[in-house]
Each structure stands twice: as C-alpha cells, then as structure tokens.
Amino acid sequence: MTTQKEDEWLYTISSKRKFIDFNFKEIWRYRDLLVLFVKRDIVTLYKQTILGPLWYLIQPLFTSVIFTLVFNNLGDIKTGGIPPFLFNLAGITAWNYFKDCLTNTSNTFTKNQGIFGKVYFPRVILPMSITVSNLLKFGIQLLIFIGFFIYYSWAGHDLDFSGYILLFPLYVIIMGMLGLGLGMIFSSLTTKYRDLTVLLNFAVQLLMYVSAVPYPMSEAKAKFPPLVAKIVEYNPVTQIIEGFRYMLLDTGDFNLGKFLYTLLISIGLFMLGLVIFNRTEKSFIDTV
Secondary structure, three states: OHHHHHHHOOOOOOOOOOOOOOOHHHHHHOHHHHHHHHHHHHHHOOOOOOOHHHHHHHHHHHHHHHHHHHHHHHOOOOOOOOOHHHHHHHHHHHHHHHHHHHHHHOOHHHHOHHHHOOOOOOOOHHHHHHHHHHHHHHHHHHHHHHHHHHHHHHOOOOOOOOHHHHHHHHHHHHHHHHHHHHHHHHHHHOOOOOHHHHHHHHHHHHHHHOOOOOOOHHHHHHHOOHHHHHHHHOOHHHHHHHHHHHHHHOOOOOOHHHHHHHHHHHHHHHHHHHHHHHHHOOOHHHOO
C-alpha cells in the first residue's frame, strides 16, 4: 500500500543537496515561464520612458561619436583603414550586449526578493530571461551598425564581411554565457556583501578599457607596456570584441586557439555561476 502511494507522487521535495547541481531538467520544465518573463522584460523595459526604444539607438551612436573624437582624433588611434566611427560602433554593439547581460543579472536576488519569497520556481529563470530579452536590444543596435556599414560602403570605403561570419551566432552565445555566468556569480555574492554592487559598476567601466573596445589589439601591443598588453590580449572579452570586428569588418586577425580559449572560459564561468546560483537560491532568503 505504501509503495503504491509513493509511486503516485509527481514530485518529491527533499532537503538533500548535491554538491554540483545544474538543474537543467527543472529549467526545461519551466520553459513557458521563461518565455513569459522574456515578454515581460521587453514590454516593461521602456514602458514609462519618454523616448522609449529610441534609447536603443541613441546610446551606441553617442558613445561611438565620443570614442571617435577622443581616441581616434585626439589620441590618434589607428583603425586599420576602417572608418573610426564604424570601427567603434562595432565594438560598442558587442560590448553593450555583454555588459547588459552582466549588470542586469547581477542583482537578481536583491531585486526580486519579494516574488522569490512568495512562490517557487527555478530562480535562474530570471537571469536567463534577461539574457534572452537583451537580444532584442542587441539586434536593433546590430541593424544600426549594418545601416552605417552600407552607408560607408556606398561612400567608397572598401568594406567587407569576413568568411568567419558563419561563427556569428556562436559569438553571440559566448557573449551571453560569459555575461550570464559572471552575473549569476555576482548576484549570489551580493546577497551577503552589498558593497559588491558598487564595486561591479566600477569594475565594468574599467573592464571596457582593458577589453579593446575603443582601440584595436594591434594598437594595444604597440603602445601598452608588455604586461598590460598581455592582460588585454588574454582577456576573454577582448577576444569576443576582436572576433566580432573581424567577422563584420574583416580587420584584425582570427586565432583559433584564442577562440577555443574564450569558448572554454565562457562555458566554465557559466557552469560555475549556475552551480553557485542554484546553491544560493536555497538559503538566500535568510540573508538578503
């Protein structure tokens, strides 16, 4: 009789914890909730703003103009024959997606403690939904880049996509995994150490300048001290930015070893972030 009743249960809730638990099966079971959160993020992001989705256009364009004036005109940074504005726009488009995935998922627990305390679902659904919804913003900014690419080509500049453009979807996945993984790690740590929120904002600003966003890697090797140049070169975000530019502008170079290195680091940080996040969700309500 007892055995028959146990077989009828759909789910079993227990206090057992695995040291490493990725929880992919449960995430898949809640995939409909993930879609709902993605729709919510897209609809509400600029719902009460004056310019609305125009912010998607304004931010990268103004940043590209500032970078062009400061780094290329005043700093005399060379871009290998590519129009400086277009060169900067390519780097900023890739950087913005990574940065948004990182910063918007880094406060998941503190921002959603109200809903987390009332109903159960896999908490990792929320940072994943943010990463997916940010693809809309990334797509719009990519269309802006393509528009300027066509304009500069029509104006007589010799521009062309690289043959490695087929790797573009993989680069987007790598950017999302890296930003999401780091975001989940910071989100878990901020449940106990709120100062990390301030530190993250400062660190992201510094990270942009050591990720070859406003300059090519060739300029870093030529003008930076050797140690700093090595740090920039082996920064996985640098390899993403450089790869992004190489695919879209055919400038710089592509190194298979560094690509695989970046891919492995992104997967590793994503898995590590997922494990830490899943362990934190079981006890965060006591500390948040």
